[in-house]
Amino acid sequence: MSGGQQINAPDNLESLLKRVHEQAQKLSEGVVANYIPALAEVNPDQCALTVATLDGQITSQGDSQTQFSIQSISKVFGLMLAMERVGDDLWQRVQMEPSGQPFNSIVQLEWEKGIPRNPMINAGAILVSDVLVSHYSASKSAVLSMVRNLCGDDHVQADNRVHQSELEHGSRNSALAYLMKSFGNIEADVTEVLDHYFWQCSLTMSTEGLARSLAFLANRGTCPFSGKRITSHREAQRINALMSTSGMYDQSGHFAFTVGLPAKSGVGGGIVAIVPDYGVIAAWSPPLNSYGNSVRGMEMIRKVATELGLSVY
Numbered sequence: 001m002s003g004g005q006q007i008n009a010p011d012n013l014e015s016l017l018k019r020v021h022e023q024a025q026k027l028s029e030g031v032v033a034n035y036i037p038a039l040a041e042v043n044p045d046q047c048a049l050t051v052a053t054l055d056g057q058i059t060s061q062g063d064s065q066t067q068f069s070i071q072s073i074s075k076v077f078g079l080m081l082a083m084e085r086v087g088d089d090l091w092q093r094v095q096m097e098p099s100g101q102p103f104n105s106i107v108q109l110e111w112e113k114g115i116p117r118n119p120m121i122n123a124g125a126i127l128v129s130d131v132l133v134s135h136y137s138a139s140k141s142a143v144l145s146m147v148r149n150l151c152g153d154d155h156v157q158a159d160n161r162v163h164q165s166e167l168e169h170g171s172r173n174s175a176l177a178y179l180m181k182s183f184g185n186i187e188a189d190v191t192e193v194l195d196h197y198f199w200q201c202s203l204t205m206s207t208e209g210l211a212r213s214l215a216f217l218a219n220r221g222t223c224p225f226s227g228k229r230i231t232s233h234r235e236a237q238r239i240n241a242l243m244s245t246s247g248m249y250d251q252s253g254h255f256a257f258t259v260g261l262p263a264k265s266g267v268g269g270g271i272v273a274i275v276p277d278y279g280v281i282a283a284w285s286p287p288l289n290s291y292g293n294s295v296r297g298m299e300m301i302r303k304v305a306t307e308l309g310l311s312v313y
């Protein structure tokens with residue numbers, strides 16, 4: 001991260017977040033995800049911004065305790081569990097390269113014989129779901145208890161309506177899964193794998209919950225709130241690397257250029273950015289740009305990072 005910069009004191013942080021949050025409300029671009037009714041109905045005006053720092057402080061503005069559909073941010077949780085369970089064998093079945101394609105693209109997957117480009121796009125996360133379904137007798141419970149522990153909140157749960165709706169409108173993701181199965185890269189029953197994938201997309205959390213849960217990535221693998229070691233420092237660095245190169249889909253290069261932080265977004269409008277050795281910036285606002293990233297969320301994180309001088313580069 002940027003060496004020797006002055007990090008604002010918490011008082012200033014509060015007023016900075018207030019200003020950034022207020023300015024973001026004025027942005028009117030973007031469209032709320034509408035591929036399922038449960039997401040299309042979400043109030044587009046909701047907007048949250050949270051910064052969690054490694055000294056245990058959480059500073060927020062707006063709807064920072066409102067639970068929303070974390071969607072693709074769940075790909076980080078699934079990946080953590082799969083990395084822990086199968087170690088480096090995972091990288092035989094999924095690559096670690098940016099895709100330069102939309103998150104649900106199919107073409108590249110056929111060219112590359114059913115090996116997804118990375119675990120941050122849909123094909124990669126479906127592959128990770130296969131690993132979890134194949135290695136855990138109850139893969140959903142395994143993910144849920146991990147997320148609840150990370151968050152320090154036993155009430156984290158999946159939104160049943162979103163889960164069912166994803167299943168009903170899941171043709172594109174089914175196509176990705178069956179294509180990988182045809183190449184022999186999915187081991188378990190495809191319907192079970194897709195059910196796990198859609199379920200984990202439907203987890204609901206707030207920006208404060210997300211910031212708490214992923215703070216270990218900024219703290220060399222140890223949760224700054226509980227003091228528990230979650231992953232090794234090396235694994236935390238690797239997850240951050242994948243988020244840097246692929247977490248914002250085919251806008252990852254743009255995000256690296258303009259913000260310079262590992263981040264993961266979801267079509268629910270959430271974005272979590274990791275600032276190694278400092279903390280986490282989490283933002284939520286439902287309207288998305290054409291890449292599937294939250295318009296206000298990106299702008300709020302860019303402003304906070306710029307004003308605090310935070311970047312890993």
Ligand SMILES: NC(=O)CC[C@H](N)C(=O)O
Nearest residue numbers: 071072103201266267292
């Ligand atoms: N980018 C996303 O958040 C994608 C998740 C969404 N449920 C899908 O599978 O299409």
